[in-house]
Amino acid sequence: MDYFEKRAVIIRDDTPLREWFVPEHIMHREGQQQEIARCLKPITLNRASRNVFMYGPCGTGKTLLAQWVMKELEAHSAQARTAYVNCWKRNTTHAALTEILSQLDVYVNYKQGTNDLFKVLEKEAAKHKVVVTLDEVDALETTELLYSLPRSGIGLVMISNDAYALLDVDARIKSSLAAEGVEFPAYTTEEVYDVLGDRKKYAFVPSSVGETVLKTAARLADGDCRIALETMRRAALLAEDADRETVTAEDVKNAFSSTKNLRKTEALKRLNPHEKALYLILEKQKELGTKELFTAYNSEVKEPASERSYRNYMNHLVRLGLVKAKGELTGRKYEHVI
Numbered sequence: 001m002d003y004f005e006k007r008a009v010i011i012r013d014d015t016p017l018r019e020w021f022v023p024e025h026i027m028h029r030e031g032q033q034q035e036i037a038r039c040l041k042p043i044t045l046n047r048a049s050r051n052v053f054m055y056g057p058c059g060t061g062k063t064l065l066a067q068w069v070m071k072e073l074e075a076h077s078a079q080a081r082t083a084y085v086n087c088w089k090r091n092t093t094h095a096a097l098t099e100i101l102s103q104l105d106v107y108v109n110y111k112q113g114t115n116d117l118f119k120v121l122e123k124e125a126a127k128h129k130v131v132v133t134l135d136e137v138d139a140l141e142t143t144e145l146l147y148s149l150p151r152s153g154i155g156l157v158m159i160s161n162d163a164y165a166l167l168d169v170d171a172r173i174k175s176s177l178a179a180e181g182v183e184f185p186a187y188t189t190e191e192v193y194d195v196l197g198d199r200k201k202y203a204f205v206p207s208s209v210g211e212t213v214l215k216t217a218a219r220l221a222d223g224d225c226r227i228a229l230e231t232m233r234r235a236a237l238l239a240e241d242a243d244r245e246t247v248t249a250e251d252v253k254n255a256f257s258s259t260k261n262l263r264k265t266e267a268l269k270r271l272n273p274h275e276k277a278l279y280l281i282l283e284k285q286k287e288l289g290t291k292e293l294f295t296a297y298n299s300e301v302k303e304p305a306s307e308r309s310y311r312n313y314m315n316h317l318v319r320l321g322l323v324k325a326k327g328e329l330t331g332r333k334y335e336h337v338i
């Protein structure tokens with residue numbers, strides 16, 4: 001048996017389907033690109049920029065646009081220096097600072113304390129126009145950086161899935177941030193379809209992926225381009241494994257059920273222990289009234305939070321798309337979604 005015998009090939013190059021791939025064309029985000037550029041353009045004139053806060057659900061191009069704007073700034077200004085931090089991966093001030101400095105090519109001993117690292121960064125900010133992207137900004141353990149970075153003239157691009165991520169930030173910090181909000185709504189099915197169509201040219205053998213197949217993937221992805229691209233990648237692998245030369249709508253549906261879990265895992269990472277407990281109760285019960293859920297939560301958790309925090313937690317679960325809310329106030333019902 002020839003284990004390497006020639007089999008059907010659908011994926012010509014899987015790089016364009018990967019999450020970190022930066023596409024040549026950004027589609028359907030002209031408005032956001034314009035707003036972000038307007039905030040940061042002063043940097044190219046050697047002036048102070050405005051801070052930006054990008055928010056919206058998963059897979060709507062927030063990280064992509066942050067990467068785009070940093071690249072543009074560096075191309076248009078000899079003074080600009082940029083750094084990107086994913087705050088889920090670097091959630092302490094110290095970890096974020098070491099990451100920022102290393103991306104600015106400033107080498108420091110990571111054993112140095114936060115204050116020392118900050119002084120080094122301040123010196124760098126005095127020499128250049130520094131812009132820092134804090135992706136998943138609500139994952140930071142403290143809001144220290146949101147206060148200290150702007151004070152040393154560093155421009156901030158903050159990103160979150162949660163429009164209210166900065167709501168609880170101290171008023172003093174909020175006013176010094178003065179961030180301009182840029183909304184990233186979920187894409188329409190047609191928009192996701194366009195993104196898939198563009199990526200298809202680079203990723204797949206032309207005849208292997210038809211229009212219906214792409215439309216199915218776009219519809220299932222429900223406005224999330226990451227899910228759409230990952231679904232297409234997995235669907236193509238399923239077809240290749242079956243030694244077929246074309247992807248079918250059936251492949252897409254099968255691939256989607258495994259991709260859907262990806263969305264859930266991503267969302268679950270963003271929950272605090274109380275929210276996780278609430279989510280798990282609803283996952284089991286499928287649907288509960290707000291009072292019943294609060295009672296169940298109180299008997300489940302050792303140190304339950306106040307009713308007011310409970311409401312905040314539930315709103316967060318709804319915004320992440322894990323849970324749906326129906327009705328108002330005491331008649332409110334919560335339903336498990338994914």
Ligand SMILES: Nc1ncnc2c1ncn2[C@@H]1O[C@H](COP(=O)(O)OP(=O)(O)O)[C@@H](O)[C@H]1O
Nearest residue numbers: 019026027058059060061062063064195225226
């Ligand atoms: N407007 C777009 N044009 C082309 N590709 C896009 C667009 N929006 C998102 N994508 C792609 O979809 C995936 C998810 O986008 P991403 O920026 O990571 O979303 P978010 O950060 O909002 O969760 C990435 O692979 C990205 O390249």
Ligand SMILES: [Mg+2]
Nearest residue numbers: 062063064135
């Ligand atoms: Mg992102």
